[in-house]
Amino acid sequence: QVQLIESGGGVVQAGGSLRLSCAASGGTFSTNTMAWFRQAPGKEREFVGGISWTGAPGVADSVKGRLTLSRDNAKSTLYLQMSSLKPEDTAVYYCAARVSAILSPETTDFTSWGQGTQVTVSS
Numbered sequence: 001q002v003q004l005i006e007s008g009g010g011v012v013q014a015g016g017s018l019r020l021s022c023a024a025s026g027g028t029f030s031t032n033t034m035a036w037f038r039q040a041p042g043k044e045r046e047f048v049g050g051i052s053w054t055g056a057p058g059v060a061d062s063v064k065g066r067l068t069l070s071r072d073n074a075k076s077t078l079y080l081q082m083s084s085l086k087p088e089d090t091a092v093y094y095c096a097a098r099v100s101a102i103l104s105p106e107t108t109d110f111t112s113w114g115q116g117t118q119v120t121v122s123s
Contacts, residue, residue, distance in 0.1 A: 001026065001027055001097075001099075001111055001112045002024040002025065002026050002027035002028075002029060002032055002076075002097050002112050003024065003025050003026050003027075003112070004022055004023070004024055004095045004096070004097060004112055004113065004114035005022070005023050005025075005114055005115070006020060006021065006022050006093065006094065006095050006114045006115065006116060006117040007020070007021050007022075007023070007117060008020040008021050008117060009093060009117030009118045009119045010118075010119070010120070011120045011121075011122060012085050012119065012120070012121050012122070013085075013121070013122055014085060014086060014087055014121055014122065014123050015084060015085065016083075016085050016121075017081065017082060017083040017084070017085060018081075018082055018085065018119060019079060019080065019081045019082075020036070020079065020080040020082075020093055020095075020117060020119075021077055021078070021079055021080075022034070022036075022077060022078040022079075022080075022095030022114060023075075023076065023077050024076040024077065024078070024097065025076065027097075027099075027112075029073055029076035029097075030053060030073040031053050031099060032053060032097040032098065032099055032112075033050065033051070033052040033053050033097070033098050033099075033100050033101065033102065033103050033104075034050055034051055034071055034078040034095065034096070034097050035047065035048075035049065035050025035051075035095075035096045035097075035098075035103065035104075035105075035110065036048040036049055036050060036069070036078075036080050036093060036094070036095060036096070037093070037094045037096055037107060038089075038091035038092065038093045038094065038119075039091055039092050039094070039116075040088075040090060040091040040092075043091075045094065045107050046060070046062075047060050047105035047106075047107075048060055048062075048063055048067065048080070048093070049063065049067050049069050049080070050069065050096075050103045051069050051070070051071050051078070051103070052100075052101055052102065052103045053100075053101055054101055055071075056103060057069050057103075058103045058105070060105070063082065063089075066082055066083050066084045066085075067080065067081070067082050068080075068081040068082075068083075069081075078095060080093070085121045086121060087121045087122070087123045088121075089119065089121050090119060090120050090121045091118075091119060092116040092117065092118050092119075093116060093117050093118075093119050094113055094114055094116045095113070095114040096110035096112065096113050096114070097110060097111070097112040098110045098111055098112070099111070
């Protein structure tokens, strides 16, 4: 299994943008389907978006049009770029991986998780 470390979180003003990174080590990054989830206080962890190992992306409706995902297999890194941020985007953002070609929105389908990075959008 890969080990995952997220970075790039912080405080951002509403309407701004941010870029998160997820660096993987161990395992084989290129054969992992990667995803971002987020969890706001008092809420369940929810799927934000991801990219399968074949490069097929998937994005949640709540962030569609505001989210750009990419992965650099040479650097074993997954990226999330989000624009037009809203206060409701405030959450801890987690990177996750699964050894499968299928992108899933279910937390239970992912076997590796990062520690999370806090994103706070101020109004």
